[in-house]
Amino acid sequence: MASVTLHLRAESKPMEHRAALTPTTAKQLVDAGFKVIAEKSTQRVFADSEYSDVGIPLVEEFCWPDAPKNEMIIGLKELPEESFPLVHEHIQFAHCYKNQAGWKDVLSRYHNGNGTLYDIEFLTDASGRRVAAFGFYAGFAGAAIGLLDWAWQLENDGLLPAVDWYPNEDTLIKDVKKAVAGVVERKGVALPTLLIIGALGRCGSGAIDLCHKVGIPDENLIKWDMAETAKGGPFPEIVSSDIFINCIYLSKEIPPFVTAETLNSDDRKLTVIIDVSADTTNPFNPVPVYTVATTFDAPTVAVEVEKGPKLSVCSIDHLPSLLPRESSETFSASLIPSLLELPNRDTARVWTEAKALYNHHVSRLSE
Secondary structure, eight states: OOOOEEEEOOOOSTTOOOOSSOHHHHHHHHHTTOEEEEEOOSSOSSOHHHHHTTTOOEEOTTOGGGSOTTSEEEOSSOOOSOOSOOOSEEEEOOOOSSOOTTHHHHHHHHHHTTOEEEEGGGOBOTTSOBSSOOHHHHHHHHHHHHHHHHHHHHHOSSOOOOOOOOSSHHHHHHHHHHHHHHHHHHHOOOOOOEEEETTTSHHHHHHHHHHHHTTOOGGGEEEEOHHHHTTOSOOHHHHTSSEEEEOOOOOSOOOOSOOHHHHTOTTOOOOEEEETTOOTTOTTOSOOSOOSOOOSSSOOEEOOOSSSSOOEEEOOTTGGGGSHHHHHHHHHHHHHHHHTTGGGTTTOHHHHHHHHHHHHHHHGGGO
């Protein structure tokens, strides 16, 4: 087996506490004959010592640009906006294959450095299903913020204040339960109704699971998937619910689910939109009623409406970082079978297809 060195880089995106490799999965790779190096990190949920305790050497934070070219750089979120060419093979989410704003600048860095991008979003099995995704915990965290925002709006002016990451799922569930039950008791309101589009996928399943765990009954959950949306939006049912959660994977242009016009209907109940998909800059975004990606420091943004209750949108694009430990462990374990094929990446289908897709999009740079 050819030797492979994986260099786990520290994440630089603010509030990003997840890791592509956990101490558990890093050790699995070492036991399989890989060399794994981990950068120290000031924000990762896993302490540096958790890696060194299982025999993973530590190097300085953000030293990956100077790493030997034969090291494969693995991380999660997009790199900082720099201009220097990228000379390594990178495994990460790059968000540059669907015409997102600035996609050419991002992709050009790999091309200019003779590097390679293996975009995790497009690593798929033989049936076309993603081999590893954070979808379940994205939906789980999105539903949690949706319920917290719904409860907040009933008793407060202004937008939902900053939310911080949770050490485990139980503490998050406890907080959401307390917020929802408290406002129901104090204000005498009914539990909210939630319309979830993409309910059959990983993300939708996570949203439903959170709702069940905090006491939202199934009859309050409107679960839509491809069959219900086949006729094309916009859908008046969305504004008739209290919370709308968009969990779809956008792969092509579709009619919008909701518009500025539908939001101004006389019978709108909707007060919270959670756009888990967060295709904010995608020209085909089916929730085209906001223009900025929100953050954990400012989790929602107001939507301008002419009448009816106030309305906010959450469009955080790394929601699973609300539960960084559980989401990282689940994701990384799913990625391991594909990583074990890296020594044969010139012939292993998952990697040859990912490289072919990279080359295809590089060819579009001249368009």
